[in-house]
Amino acid sequence: MDDKVAIVGIEYSQGDDLGLTRERLCFRTVRGVLDKLGIDRHAIDCFILASNDFLEGRTISNVFEDGPVGAYLKDETKVEMDGINAVVYGALRILEGNYDTAMVIAHSLCGHQVSPYLQVQYSLDPTYDRQLGLLNELSGAALQARAYLRSRGLDEGWLDRAAAAALANGAANDMVTRSLDGADESKVASSSYLYEPLREMHCYPPTDGACAIVLASAGRARELTDRPVWIRGFGSSIDSYYFAGRDLTRSASAADAARRAFAMAGISDPASEIGLAEVSDLFAYQAPLLAASMGLADADEAPRRFAEGGFGKDARLALNPSGGALSAHPVCATGAVRVAEAFRQLRGEAGAVQAGEPRLALAHGQDGLCLQQNTVVVLGI
Amino acid sequence: MGEGKKDFRVVSGAWELSGFNFRVEGRGMRLMMRGMKEGKFTGIRCGSCNMVYLPGPFYCRKCLVEIDEPVDVSDHGTIRSFTATMSDIRGNPLAEPQIALMVQLDGCDSWIMGVLRDVDWREVRIGQRVKVRWKPPEERTGSLQDMDCFEYE
Numbered sequence: 001m002d003d004k005v006a007i008v009g010i011e012y013s014q015g016d017d018l019g020l021t022r023e024r025l026c027f028r029t030v031r032g033v034l035d036k037l038g039i040d041r042h043a044i045d046c047f048i049l050a051s052n053d054f055l056e057g058r059t060i061s062n063v064f065e066d067g068p069v070g071a072y073l074k075d076e077t078k079v080e081m082d083g084i085n086a087v088v089y090g091a092l093r094i095l096e097g098n099y100d101t102a103m104v105i106a107h108s109l110c111g112h113q114v115s116p117y118l119q120v121q122y123s124l125d126p127t128y129d130r131q132l133g134l135l136n137e138l139s140g141a142a143l144q145a146r147a148y149l150r151s152r153g154l155d156e157g158w159l160d161r162a163a164a165a166a167l168a169n170g171a172a173n174d175m176v177t178r179s180l181d182g183a184d185e186s187k188v189a190s191s192s193y194l195y196e197p198l199r200e201m202h203c204y205p206p207t208d209g210a211c212a213i214v215l216a217s218a219g220r221a222r223e224l225t226d227r228p229v230w231i232r233g234f235g236s237s238i239d240s241y242y243f244a245g246r247d248l249t250r251s252a253s254a255a256d257a258a259r260r261a262f263a264m265a266g267i268s269d270p271a272s273e274i275g276l277a278e279v280s281d282l283f284a285y286q287a288p289l290l291a292a293s294m295g296l297a298d299a300d301e302a303p304r305r306f307a308e309g310g311f312g313k314d315a316r317l318a319l320n321p322s323g324g325a326l327s328a329h330p331v332c333a334t335g336a337v338r339v340a341e342a343f344r345q346l347r348g349e350a351g352a353v354q355a356g357e358p359r360l361a362l363a364h365g366q367d368g369l370c371l372q373q374n375t376v377v378v379l380g381i
Numbered sequence: 382m383g384e385g386k387k388d389f390r391v392v393s394g395a396w397e398l399s400g401f402n403f404r405v406e407g408r409g410m411r412l413m414m415r416g417m418k419e420g421k422f423t424g425i426r427c428g429s430c431n432m433v434y435l436p437g438p439f440y441c442r443k444c445l446v447e448i449d450e451p452v453d454v455s456d457h458g459t460i461r462s463f464t465a466t467m468s469d470i471r472g473n474p475l476a477e478p479q480i481a482l483m484v485q486l487d488g489c490d491s492w493i494m495g496v497l498r499d500v501d502w503r504e505v506r507i508g509q510r511v512k513v514r515w516k517p518p519e520e521r522t523g524s525l526q527d528m529d530c531f532e533y534e
Contacts, residue, residue, distance in 0.1 A: 112402060
């Protein structure tokens with residue numbers, strides 16, 4: 001896709017406990033991106049929210065948020081999925097031609113308001129899996145982790161090294177407000193088992209966070225910024241809820257989502273064309289699994305290279321220089337944060353975690369157990 | 382009955398969601414409670430559009446700017462709408478219908494809800510003037526319960 005819809009501004013924050021109410025967090029984030037662009041809320045044609053009602057503790061939760069996000073008496077809808085899908089939705093609204101600007105605002109208070117891990121229980125089949133009481137987000141991830149380790153000939157020590165590599169990136173990122181300094185292999189290895197083989201530091205941390213992204217049509221984008229980041233392609237795909245027939249050692253739906261996004265972006269050789277990838281790696285084994293599934297890296301080589309820091313900011317492909325979701329996972333905002341990280345990398349504004357001068361970047365978000373649903377957005381300048 | 386009647390059975394389930402720690406901005410609510418203990422209302426005005434909210438939020442939803450200017454709001458107002466509630470929130474019938482009001486207090490743009498007493502619900506009309514009946518000062522604790530009910534002016 002050529003220059004049709006662009007991201008013109010971002011604002012985000014994430015940390016264990018940002019010390020804010022949800023309303024204050026939404027207000028601050030939206031106000032922040034509006035101020036950066038020098039516009040008020042009336043310059044926004046439509047608002048698209050992303051959050052999770054279970055995690056908010058109130059249903060149809062966007063009805064409470066029209067005020068603090070600036071959507072009062074505006075066109076507002078909500079995506080009850082990862083925020084990257086709200087970015088895609090915003091792009092579609094602009095491509096459709098009736099909107100010139102769209103504000104995506106994704107948010108989560110899993111750092112202090114509610115514990116996120118076991119909520120996935122409520123997305124399970126109530127007549128079987130929920131009755132059985134064995135499956136949840138952590139046990140599902142543990143099953144997938146073990147299958148992945150076995151398939152690639154890796155031991156548990158690899159999980160420690162992979163997590164330490166991700167957390168070291170996060171510690172260098174000033175957009176992650178967690179104290180992760182010194183999260184080395186031994187510290188990871190000494191954290192408690194949650195669901196074996198997964199230890200606490202192999203799993204995403206409970207996180208507060210919000211991310212606002214302003215999208216604009218080509219004409220409007222050039223008025224709002226001299227450095228628009230163009231959306232080149234996007235794709236989504238969903239695998240079966242049921243595990244039977246799923247190959248847990250890769251993600252068929254991530255592969256399919258990426259294939260669609262690359263086709264739209266005119267990318268034939270993603271491994272050589274994509275310079276930066278930000279994937280939503282909720283657990284330590286997921287970044288290399290996703291990179292391989294999406295055709296960005298060799299399936300056998302990727303896990304070892306990732307754990308050795310071989311996808312660092314100086315590598316030809318930088319994979320999660322931000323620290324990824326393993327460093328901060330504000331559920332529902334995480335995929336939007338991946339888009340925001342890609343935005344500032346493409347503009348050369350990523351500070352200490354800047355990964356060279358990427359021209360094409362991939363952002364990824366996921367929902368469901370064991371990477372069931374995946375969405376990929378390709379961005380370029 | 383449907384043809385599949387014999388092909389299913391019913392599995393009972395319940396949704397007991399987790400506990401939550403809901404944070405709220407305290408300032409607007411604190412201002413309101415503090416005033417109520419003294420038998421008056423305090424809201425917050427937007428310096429940009431002059432909209433007055435009770436209880437006051439930290440931002441104006443029209444202007445999307447922070448607001449913090451306390452302003453007195455009358456305890457007299459006008460009924461904007463009402464309903465006679467025939468059952469409680471669990472659906473249990475009430476012996477006597479309760480009249481739930483939506484009132485716009487003088488000097489305030491947002492509306493508050495309250496109960497109207499000592500009136501036959503069939504006689505209530507939109508536009509009727511009402512005032513707050515406060516609890517006696519010694520019974521007030523600085524909470525929403527300090528407001529006993531509404532009554533006709």
